[in-house]
Amino acid sequence: MNDIQIWTWSFVILSFSLYIGIAIWARASTTGEFYVAGQGIPPLLNGMATAADWMSAASFISMAGIIAFVGYDGSVYLMGWTGGYVLLALLLAPYLRKFGKFTVPDFIGDRYYSNLARVVAVICAIFISFTYIAGQMRGVGIVFSRFLEIDVELGVMIGMLIVFFYAVLGGMKGITYTQIAQFCVLIFAYLVPAIFISLMVTNTPIPQLGLIGNTGGEPLLTKLDGLTRELGFTPYLAGKKSMIDMTAITLALMVGTAGLPHVIIRFFTVPKVSDARISAGWALLFIALLYTTAPAVAAFARLNFIESVNGSVYEASDETATPEWFKTWENTGLLSWDDKNNNGKLDYHGGPENEVNVNRDIMVLANPEIANLPPWVVALVAAGGLAAALSTAAGLLLVISSSISHDLAKRVLFKDLSDKNELLIARLAAIAAIAAAGYLGINPPGFVAQVVAFAFGLAAASFFPVIVLGIFTKFANKWGAVIGMLGGIGFTMSYIIWFKFIHPEANLPENWLWGISPEGIGVVGMMINFGLVLVISHLTAPPPPDVIAMIEDVRQPE
Amino acid sequence: MKTETKAKSDLYWRANLRLLAILLSIWFLVSFGFGIFWRDFFDQWSIGGAPLGFWFAQQGSIYVFVVLIFAYSFLMNRLEKHFALDAEPEQ
Numbered sequence: 001m002n003d004i005q006i007w008t009w010s011f012v013i014l015s016f017s018l019y020i021g022i023a024i025w026a027r028a029s030t031t032g033e034f035y036v037a038g039q040g041i042p043p044l045l046n047g048m049a050t051a052a053d054w055m056s057a058a059s060f061i062s063m064a065g066i067i068a069f070v071g072y073d074g075s076v077y078l079m080g081w082t083g084g085y086v087l088l089a090l091l092l093a094p095y096l097r098k099f100g101k102f103t104v105p106d107f108i109g110d111r112y113y114s115n116l117a118r119v120v121a122v123i124c125a126i127f128i129s130f131t132y133i134a135g136q137m138r139g140v141g142i143v144f145s146r147f148l149e150i151d152v153e154l155g156v157m158i159g160m161l162i163v164f165f166y167a168v169l170g171g172m173k174g175i176t177y178t179q180i181a182q183f184c185v186l187i188f189a190y191l192v193p194a195i196f197i198s199l200m201v202t203n204t205p206i207p208q209l210g211l212i213g214n215t216g217g218e219p220l221l222t223k224l225d226g227l228t229r230e231l232g233f234t235p236y237l238a239g240k241k242s243m244i245d246m247t248a249i250t251l252a253l254m255v256g257t258a259g260l261p262h263v264i265i266r267f268f269t270v271p272k273v274s275d276a277r278i279s280a281g282w283a284l285l286f287i288a289l290l291y292t293t294a295p296a297v298a299a300f301a302r303l304n305f306i307e308s309v310n311g312s313v314y315e316a317s318d319e320t321a322t323p324e325w326f327k328t329w330e331n332t333g334l335l336s337w338d339d340k341n342n343n344g345k346l347d348y349h350g351g352p353e354n355e356v357n358v359n360r361d362i363m364v365l366a367n368p369e370i371a372n373l374p375p376w377v378v379a380l381v382a383a384g385g386l387a388a389a390l391s392t393a394a395g396l397l398l399v400i401s402s403s404i405s406h407d408l409a410k411r412v413l414f415k416d417l418s419d420k421n422e423l424l425i426a427r428l429a430a431i432a433a434i435a436a437a438g439y440l441g442i443n444p445p446g447f448v449a450q451v452v453a454f455a456f457g458l459a460a461a462s463f464f465p466v467i468v469l470g471i472f473t474k475f476a477n478k479w480g481a482v483i484g485m486l487g488g489i490g491f492t493m494s495y496i497i498w499f500k501f502i503h504p505e506a507n508l509p510e511n512w513l514w515g516i517s518p519e520g521i522g523v524v525g526m527m528i529n530f531g532l533v534l535v536i537s538h539l540t541a542p543p544p545p546d547v548i549a550m551i552e553d554v555r556q557p558e
Numbered sequence: 559m560k561t562e563t564k565a566k567s568d569l570y571w572r573a574n575l576r577l578l579a580i581l582l583s584i585w586f587l588v589s590f591g592f593g594i595f596w597r598d599f600f601d602q603w604s605i606g607g608a609p610l611g612f613w614f615a616q617q618g619s620i621y622v623f624v625v626l627i628f629a630y631s632f633l634m635n636r637l638e639k640h641f642a643l644d645a646e647p648e649q
Contacts, residue, residue, distance in 0.1 A: 067616075072612060072615065072616075074616075075593060075594075075612075075615035075616050078615070078616050078619075078620060079589045079593060079615060079619050079620070082619075082620045082623050083585065083589050083619065083623055085623065085627065086581075086582075086585045086623050086626050086627060087585075089627045089630060089631075090578055090581060090582065090627075090630055091578070094634075208617060209606070211608060211616075211617065212605055212606030212607050212608040212613065212617075213606060213607060214607055218607075219604075219606070219607025219608070220607055221607055221608050221609070221612070222607060237609065237612055243594060243595070246594050247590060247594055247595075250589065250590065250594070251590075274631070274634070274635055274638070277627070277630060277631040277634060278628070278631040280627050280631075281624065281627035281628040281630075281631055284623060284624050284627055285624050288620050288621070288623075288624050291620055292617055292620050292621070295616040295617065552567075555567075555571055555574075556567055556570075557638050
């Protein structure tokens, strides 16, 4: 075992013991504690928990790497995954908190006075959450296997066991306090290497300033843009996506973020309506810490990578030599080199003559080694990746378990279920969901990675329109909501399945509807949903007076 | 008395909608406007070493989003006090 592994094991064991300790301390004894942590979480702490809930393995491990390779096009993720919080804070969170129940299907079922609408919402919630959670469990396994050289399968099982402890025992209460701890671990783990690399490349300790700073007397971005052009890559500052597709993807991610049930329910846990508003501000502030650092890390890492790898001599031992970390990460398969022209040098550029293949995740995972940082920093990245994946997985598990125990069992099937039995069902559902998520993590269906990105499109096309119309109009009715959700999600799913699974070879801009890619099509699904609710609500009977009274009540602060 | 409360809450709701319209216009402008539609136009200026349109797409819009939510929270609390609809019980 080398130094890095000793440090990694220490951090993993330390952080996991902390999570288990919290789980034992924060046991839930009522459904109110299990679903919404007794509505007693202070807004600042809920902001931290929301940030951890939201930032997944993809945000932590993959996002900076994606931006590093697509440059300007990567802006869709930065704006999309933060701008959604403005919609959430202004249009949804305070009103749903005022409504004061436990789940998203709760609101839809009550506002649209229909168990059919409730069941449709439950199916959407479970589907969205499962596509998302499989990726998280896989992420846990991958971090274990890359840093500690143990099997992905064993890694997934360790992850399942940890989540089992705090999600099943503590429900939302346990999840909230572990998420707060996980936020601290993940943000520290993200910022420390970023600060070191910023110092190394731009001489400033603040990555956000480094991005607009100079490197070797020249603006960093100008230099990087020039290098990418020279080497035949997509120019860093230009990007390839069309304006309409950029717009559609950004909007789909924003609206999808606001419509994701595991994010929405976090705002049910604060004491008051005004707390829900300020809490969204804290959440976005904590998220912005990582999201404004990511594009800086992306630019530093890409520049560093090009400069240290391109043209280096593999077998040399002087300053022209290929760096040591390249060889270490070659073993993991994340980097590879094929000397096509047999000159012994790594020729890294755009086009078919390129000899270096890079997995994008390397930009975050190997960054500390690329910057020559001490082993404890490398180990920190592993603990951070695990925290990001576990915190998101737990939030999703709670959505699945409460959909089953509360929305289906209590509200539809057995209306006189006692609180104690409902809690028991919630725990059993959580156990079943962990087992299913673990199975999907160990045997990932080939399409999981692709589907995760589309969870946003599905959330945008199903929940967001009916919740917004449910709060801001009084005419939106039962049939409008049921047909709107089914129409929106049906269209979005068909479009994605058509281009991703049935005819992947036809997935080209000239075949897309109005030039909108499957990633951005949730926006059209959302419009269809909005349109259907508006038209059908005017053709069918208006909502009954008690629903109108409920809408008026939701619009007033306590 | 009851109609008075009703009129008050209607006024409150309209003030809320006006605030939403203003804040959401800013939200739209800094992201879709500055970062995507008029990105090339804004790129004629720079902030430090970054073209301004690009900077809004990768940094600036996010800062504005954070400010928008805190501003909304502050203004709504003030609005609720003004209409005496505050959640805090009177001491």
